[in-house]
Amino acid sequence: DTAVSQTPKYLVTQMGNDKSIKCEQNLGHDTMYWYKQDSKKFLKIMFSYNNKELIINETVPNRFSPKSPDKAHLNLHINSLELGDSAVYFCASSQAGARNTEAFFGQGTRLTVV
């Protein structure tokens, strides 16, 4: 059983388009995240949601809009895609309040903007 699943795995699109990446977790966690991994493998948090409420927004352009319909889902919508948005996007989840905030990651979505 997949714990954190995100779709699609690959996404190739043209500049200016709008696209969405979906994420679902079946671990019963109450906190979900989006991380961005650039071409040099550097990982940086973008957003964190706890029980559908935004708790972390790390100076991400407002073209990126996360949406959490329930605590098991956190989707990422990107408007007006730019070349610099090309990266691998990882969804993750964890249980907030635990002393060690171990996060479980999805397989990643490789976004290529052309």
Place this chain on the structure above:
Amino acid sequence: GDSVTQMEGPVTLSEEAFLTINCTYTATGYPSLFWYVQYPGEGLQLLLKATKADDKGSNKGFEATYRKETTSFHLEKGSVQVSDSAVYFCARDTGTASKLTFGTGTRLQVTL
């Protein structure tokens, strides 16, 4: 702010060699510390963790000890295998908020 610094790669070793990947963290708060591994084409998997000073995390032959006095969490393995080839990330949490800060990752390549 919170940050993690790890040695730059790539690290290339022969099979059965000893591995050390250095990691240091900023001493703000009382973080938990983690090592994640990313195999080619896959997401990150937790390799090991430690939640307080002097704790040792271990898994699959890898070990790391939480050293408060040197603010370090170095990853070690006594005898690497080709299957250990991957990118290794050191990370810390903020201690109070649900957020991980990662190091830049170290690519390990193990050859026969």
